[in-house]
Amino acid sequence: MSEAKAPQPAVGYLRVWDIVGDRKRGIEPLIPVSRTTWWNGVKEGKYPKPVKLSERITVWKRADIMGLLESVGGEA
Secondary structure, eight states: OOOOOOOOOSSSEEOHHHHHOBTTTTBOOSSOOOHHHHHHHHHHTSSOOOEEEETTEEEEEHHHHHHHHHHTTTOO
16 A cells, blocks of 8 residues: 655745655655756756755745646656
């Protein structure tokens, strides 16, 4: 039996590990690519632009990531 996932809020921000996953934190990826591939895609304009909250904190708008997932049919 699989565990039911809690519904995700429609608004908010995601950190990089929320997007590409993090085994140490037990977070499954929304987009199954490496961090390097993710950052290269951001630089190339393939993935949404990030928002800098501080010098060391970068996030993405949840709506932008959900839109990306919808546009590619759930696979990036």
